Amino acid sequence: MSTVIRNKPIEYSIEGMDCADCARTIEKAVAALPGVGSATVNFGAARLSVEPAGDSAALTGVVERKVGEAGYRATPMIGRLALQQQPYWQRERRVLTTAIGTVVSLVAFALSFTSAPTWVVNGLFAVAIVVCGFGFARAGLLALRSGRADMNLLMTIAVIGAMAIGDWGEAATVVLLFAFGGTLQAYTLERTRSAIRSLMEIAPTTALVRRTDSSTGLPMAREIRLPVEDVAVGEAVVVGPGERLPLDGVVVSGTSSVDQSPITGESVPVDVESGAEVYAGTINGPGVLVVKVTTASDDTALARIIGMVEEAQGRRAPSQQLVDRFSAIYTPIVIALALLVAAVPPLFFAQPFSEWFYRALVLLVVACPCALVISTPVSIVAAIGAATRRGVLIKGGATLEKLGRVRVVAFDKTGTLTVGLPMVASVDALDGNHTHLLQLAAAAEARSEHPLARALVHASRLYRNGPTPLEASDFTAFPGLGARATVDGDVIYVGNTRLFREQSIPLDGVTTRLDALNAEGKTAVLVGTKDGVLGVIALADSPRPDAKQAIDKLRRAGVKHVAMLTGDNPRTASTLASGLGLDSYMADLLPAEKVEAVRRLHEEHGIVAMVGDGVNDAPALATADVGIAMGIAGTDAALEVADVALMSDDLSRLDYAILLSRRALSVIKQNITVSLAVKALALVLAAFGALPLWGAILADMGVSLLVTLNGMTLLGYRGNIEENKSTDMSITHARSTAH
């Protein structure tokens, strides 16, 4: 048992993490702890993941203490929730110390204008410095021990330096501004992160479980309320009207409608009855439902979404890597410059030491890259948070940046541009027994996930009083072609002409029929054995009602080329393509040829986003610069390879995602420009001795805050999603239930 627990990472939630650069200090310090294998800080989601080297029990409390030294609070997590909340006064300690420090300093400043003795004034400043600065000094020491010059360390040196040359008032101002800025920063970042956290709170923490009690001799159903963690897969939970579903499952009795907006971002109630799949976090309508649980509480669709989003927020974008690399060079250079400024003029040019020492301290503060380092991640966290609230999962900063530069959008046809629920339009058996043909096809396709297959199975069920269903075995799928299975001892092929040609099955007797169906824009599915075709089934799939509008919107969002890639026949493809006003289409493609087509689109037009339902598009989705999977109920494989997942089937979210990414890119650019410009200005002013210490701090803190607020504006960005189609539902609900 212990071998299982071993090495499983322990997740901590970190409170008050305001400085992206300092987060690296924690990472290093925790990784260096005995018993720790590795440590990773996810700044975006404020998470620390620690992989124990040995027994995880040895780490209890150790990591918390280390993180505490850095001035933050770590709380181990169970599932997706932090284990316990800190008492209020402890959480707000930073606010408290800053307030005390401010009051004491104000008194000291006031006294400095009176005839009060200097030692009293400086003494008061010293008190303020110790109260506010103790935490930073300790964190700075931690940075020093981990061999890093982070902001805490630089500030600590600057403050000690200012005290050393007798500038007590200045030292206190520095500490206060630093504390003030940090607190404000932590607060704004918390607001941004909570956009995701509120998603987490939408699933109830308890469930009403129906169990059979046989202790009385007679088996009796009884209902007990249990924490969701304690509900086993396979148990039945009862969900009352208006209640939120506690876990994922399948309805076993009752009828109702379920509002899936918390997961799909679309607030259209879906009717459910026995057999329907339902998800944790969604809201039950007027009926009572009994649901058989299909997933553990930490593996529900909602939990997976949250996990994915948190991971995404921690993933670094290329622009961020650039910034990190820049600051890794910038900081040491400015520190070296500061050393020179402090040493050279007094030693070689007989300049006053204290003046140049002071300029060196200013340079140390200017060496802090904080605003720059935070400018990108904060924008990414906000953008990903905003997208999640509107039903779009973007898996990381790199994807966000690419999505903002998309030139081509390529669509898969079936299930993406079309509804994906093809209807059987006609059945043509060569021997005249049409029912039997449909049955054969349905039996052969029973295990296929393809929309065409599902349509065949569905149609065959409509014959209520028809012959008993046939049994099939040895099912094999040919992606993009069809399927094969043994039915009643015969090997049956179901698929397109390409499949039949590849299997060298003669198409005698159906060629005219095929041409006619293709001309009508219908998809012809052939059914046959190795010896010949038995008949043709025609299926018609209608375009999604919102497809045309979505494509127009894409163009307005700046997409230059919209293409369709399909495995269906060219006639059907061309009918749909001209109806929707696409720029190009490619038909008769096998999954591997779709990959090739995506490559070609990239070469011809630039960055390609491929949109698919993922039934057999996974390779193309993976090849595209940005793979976009549709529908949370879509296959897990597609969600894995996709870079973006649209939780609902709503195509209009596509242009929103692109517009949001564009906006995020420009916010990031603005942030980087402002941070660099202010740093450059500060450097010049500092070189001329025209920048006081407090001015340097104010510049850094001010710009940090400015870029954070600028990044936060992304949270509210709704692109051209219509107001009445608001998908902010999930968050509003979350707020009202969180209290």
Ligand code: ADP
């Ligand atoms: P799309 O690119 O439109 O999503 P697919 O690649 O899924 O289409 O399939 C391409 C073609 O292959 C379909 O139009 C159909 O003719 C045939 N096909 C694929 N799978 C099946 C199946 N399970 N049953 C019947 N036909 C199939």
Ligand code: MG
């Ligand atoms: Mg498909």
